[in-house]
Amino acid sequence: MAKAMRKGKDWKKAVQKVIHASPLQVTIPAGMANPKPPLGSQLAQYFMKLQINVVLFCINTVRNINVANFCKDFNLRTENIKEGIPLPCRVKVKSDGTYDLVIHKPPAIYFLKQAAGIQKGKIPNEEVAGKITFKHLYEIACIKGQDPTLALLTLEQVCVMLVGIARTCGIKIVRELDPAEHAQFMEERKENVNKFLEELEAAKETKIRRAV
Structure with a gap:
């Protein structure tokens, strides 16, 4: 049984390494991220796609990312930037449910x-x-x-x-x-x-x- 558990952990680690989904590329106005469309729809669709990709491996699932919390995080990180300035962003979700958000300079x-x-x-x-x-x-x-x-x-x-x-x-x-x-x-x-x-x-x- 211990062997089976070790094997399961190995598979779990493997999944974390195999998830190489391309980051979501989206432009968000500084301080104005909103869970409503179009941003909310883009994020929800991206997060759902990641879940499906992982489920296909039949090993683990990515935890749901709360879009409202993501928007709150973005707005907090851009509070020192003039509201409304377009900011190209790269969002990549990890297998443990966390995400990397890279905010670039305006176009x-x-x-x-x-x-x-x-x-x-x-x-x-x-x-x-x-x-x-x-x-x-x-x-x-x-x-x-x-x-x-x-x-x-x-x-x-x-x-x-x-x-x-x-x-x-x-x-x-x-x-x-x-x-x-x-x-x-x-x-x-x-x-x-x-x-x-x-x-x-x-x-x-x-x-x-x-x-x-």
């Missing part, structure tokens, strides 16, 4: 838009959505370089990556910004965005009328 696109003073990227018939300086780029690279996923990149490589992201959303990188010129640019940009949103809303209303 690069968030930092770039903040530095450029815009909320929306490039719109149709627009080449430049916003402008930032090389100093902005360097400061963002220093912050993003702290992410575990970018740990193997040099600061120069992170800068190159950011240049590519900035280009895709229409953000131009310049050596310096003239205050008066930039203010005029931002005013014109605001008008273009408002015009685009009005046209988009009109197109939606026309589509709805046709459907009716």
Whole structure:
């Protein structure tokens, strides 16, 4: 019997080593984790999937993770960050029911838009959505370089990556910004965005009328 018990413990240890489910990748606003959808649904589905995977081994089951407690834990860990800032997270549940929560820095696109003073990227018939300086780029690279996923990149490589992201959303990188010129640019940009949103809303209303 002692032999059987030892064998059971060995199997239990084996299961803890075999569970290599990919971490759940989800972006959660700082201080605003909520067990309601969509976050609650994503977490519940992920935790349930882990349970099924372990049950297939017919050895052990992952204990239920309380989504409400997870949200409380996240909000507590991000209480010193401005509420609402998007934070990419990696969640991995262990076989004993505990979990690892790794909170990354906000997405690069968030930092770039903040530095450029815009909320929306490039719109149709627009080449430049916003402008930032090389100093902005360097400061963002220093912050993003702290992410575990970018740990193997040099600061120069992170800068190159950011240049590519900035280009895709229409953000131009310049050596310096003239205050008066930039203010005029931002005013014109605001008008273009408002015009685009009005046209988009009109197109939606026309589509709805046709459907009716």
